[in-house]
Amino acid sequence: MKVTIAEELLLLAYSEDEGKPLVGAVQLDPALAGALLAELAVEGRVELSDKKLVLSGAEPLGDDELDAVLARVAEDGKERKPAWWVQRLQSAKLRNRLLTRLAQAGVLSEQRGKVLGLFPVTRWPEADPGVEAEVRERVASVLGGADPDARTAVLIAIMHAAKLDRKAFPGASKERIKEIAEGAWAADAVAKTIAAINAAAMAAITAATVAATTTSSSG
Template sequence: MTTIAEEVLLLALSEREGKQLVGSTDLGVALSGALLAELVIDGRVGLTDKKIAVLDPTPLGDEELDAALARIAAEDRPHKPDRWVYKLRSAKLRGRLLTRLAERGVLGEERSKVLGIFPRTRHPELDPSVERAVRERVREALAGAATDERTAALIAVLHAAKIDRKAFPDVDRRAFKEIAEGHWAGDAVSKTIASINAAAAGGAAAAAAAT
């Protein structure tokens, strides 16, 4: 069974070439938001007074989820969801998830060099049935079928990171918004992306003023 983070990643890559469809910042935040959402759905953490609290520290048997759970459990005070989405994001998370999917035969791994110098790795799809099942689940929910917690969280994260626009270009954005609106995971991802972009813009403005 794929995790929500793996599902987000599959939908954020082009099927034929395995090219990333959105920026690294948006995707990185979406992946950490997906980890947090999965921990909530699995009953390991929950929202208490609008902050994340550990409910059950028992490991789930998944390296990424267990590492995130351990980090939350080790914190000396609770944080809001968007703060945890920010703290859990990692530049290496995407690579680790890609490796897992490649090891399971879902994705391939093609290494090459751009201009004969710069290394590049792409992950074309080898087993399309995995992503196809995810897409069918999402489309059924968007069409009005009963939506489970995992699918609702997935849709909320995709919408917040604007991955939905690339992964489902033929679907009316209002269908995504209707399910995603008010979902805590989507809100946390949106706030985190906005804060990172604001900080980057502020840094650029400060640098420009200094010169």
């Protein structure tokens, strides 16, 4: 089945058996927003112009989430920095929509329960391991030295931004991850656009992490 880069990120971000996230929402939500924007860049719908994200093609891609973001960029009509869009797009609602979509497709299963009999919690264990297995194989090949295609490079860079890379692939080379995350896999306009989006996602994650740490320490 065809899944978005954001959905590939989610498959790697949740444990297969227990369906628990390996990183917190503070890291994951901005990364998902960045993944959607980066996929639009890969598909030639947005590009970087004077450090701003601009529309380069308005034809829908046939995916509800990607097309919704594309429509928002088109309707906004202003040239804005990638960081502005990451902040606007990230949300728990986006994460839950993507998880629900994977569950409806039979890739994940949705299990609702309560912690300590009081607090509702939803787990997302794997139902069909084939989709994640293909993603893992692709990523592992690139981390092992193979030339990445744009989608796989984006996924690795976004994983790095979310601090998920070493959790999902514990044995991966830090140098190789950094090389891909910094856009060394290509030297064209698409790579520059994606690098800017990744930087925006990483900045949002860092800011949110600092805010969360400050709040918890002051409390």
